[in-house]
C-alpha cells in the first residue's frame with residue numbers, strides 16, 4: 001500500500017527539530033513580556049464573513065487564497081488566513097476593549113493560505129504576531145516596529161532591512177484611488193482579469209497583485225505619499241522621528257502598500273536581504289475595529305512568518321536532550337536504572353533509559369544520537385559496589401557516583417548547563 005503524504009505546502013515538525021520551535025516560541029514569550037503584551041488563543045476557523053469584512057473582499061487572500069468550507073450546519077467557515085481579524089473579534093466578543101487601554105496582545109498561530117508553494121511560501125505556516133488597540137500616538141507605531149525588531153534581535157537574526165511607508169486614511173485615499181483609476185484605465189488591456197475587476201472596486205489592490213505584468217505597471221503608478229492629508233503626513237513624520245530617536249534604521253518605500261485592506265497610515269515590512277522575503281510585516285489599522293462592529297478604536301500590529309525565521313537563526317537554545325542516559329546490563333540492573341531514572345525525573349533532570357532490551361553498545365549508540373550530556377552504565381559490578389562512572393560525553397571524563405544517592409546525582413547534573421551541539 002502506498003504511503004499517504006502530507007498535503008502540498010504543509011510541513012511536519014520532526015522530533016529532531018521540535019526544540020527549535022520551542023526556542024522561537026520562548027523567545028517570543030520573553031520579548032512580548034518586555035512591553036506587557038499578553039497571549040491570546042483563538043479558533044483555527046472562523047465565520048468566513050470575519051475575513052471578507054476584515055481583510056477585504058478584493059484582496060488576494062480573500063479572493064484566491066482562503067480555505068473556505070461549508071460546515072454540516074450549512075454555515076460558511078474559513079481556516080484563518082491571518083490573526084489580526086480574529087484578535088479583534090476575540091477582543092470585541094469578550095469585552096476586552098472596555099477595559100484598560102491600550103490593550104496589548106500577542107499570539108502564536110498556524111495560518112492557511114492557498115498560495116503557490118515555493119521556498120518560504122507555504123499553504124499552512126505559522127505566525128507570531130503582536131497587536132495593540134486604543135493608541136493613536138505615533139509612539140505606538142514605533143513601539144510595534146521596535147517590538148518586531150527586538151524579537152528578531154533576540155533570535156540573533158541579522159541581514160534584515162526595515163521598509164516603511166504611510167498609506168494614508170480614507171480621507172486621503174479617495175483622491176489617491178481616483179489617480180490610480182485614471183492611471184490603470186490607460187493600461188486596462190494589460191491588467192490581469194482579477195485586477196480589471198479591482199480597477200473600479202479597489203484600484204490600490206492592483207499594486208500588490210503578484211502577476212508579473214501588473215507588477216511592471218505598478219512601478220510607474222502614482223504614489224500614495226503624494227496624496228497624504230496633513231494629519232497623515234504629520235503622523236508619518238512623527239513615526240520616523242520616533243524611530244530615529246531610538247536608532248532604528250529604515251528605508252522609506254513609497255511602493256509598499258501591503259496586501260490586506262485594513263491598513264491605514266503606517267505600514268512596514270522587515271525584509272531578508274538575501275531572499276527578499278518579508279520575515280515580519282504589519283501596520284496601523286484604525287478602521288478595522290469599527291468595521292468589525294466595535295467603537296472607533298485605533299489598532300496597530302505585526303506578524304512574523306516563523307518558517308521564514310528558521311534559516312536565519314544562527315543558534316538555537318538548548319534542547320530537551322537527556323541530561324543523562326542510564327544504560328543497564330541485565331534485568332536487575334535494568335530495574336535499578338529505571339528506578340534511578342524515575343527518581344531523577346522527579347527532581348527535574350531529563351533522563352532516558354533503555355526500554356528496548358538492547359545491548360549496552362546499542363544503548364550507548366542511542367544515547368549518542370539523543371545528545372545525552374552524561375551517561376552511566378549499571379551492570380553487575382556497579383550493583384555490587386553501589387557506584388558507577390558518570391561519564392561526560394563531551395570530554396570523555398568520568399567521576400564515581402553512588403547509584404542510590406539521588407540528591408547528589410541531581411546536584412551534579414543540575415550544576416551542568418546542558419548544551420546540545
Ligand code: HAM
Pocket residue numbers: 081082083084113115120121122123125126127129130131259260278279280281282283300301302303304305306307308
Ligand atoms: P502578512 O504580510 O500577510 O500580514 O503576513 C505576515 C508574515 O507572514 C509575512 O511577513 C511572512 O513572513 C509570513 N507569510 C505570509 N505568507 C506566507 C506563506 N505563504 N508562507 C510562509 N510565510 C508566510 C498579516 O498576516 C497581518 N495579519 C500582519 C499584521 C498583524 N498586521 C497587523 N497586525
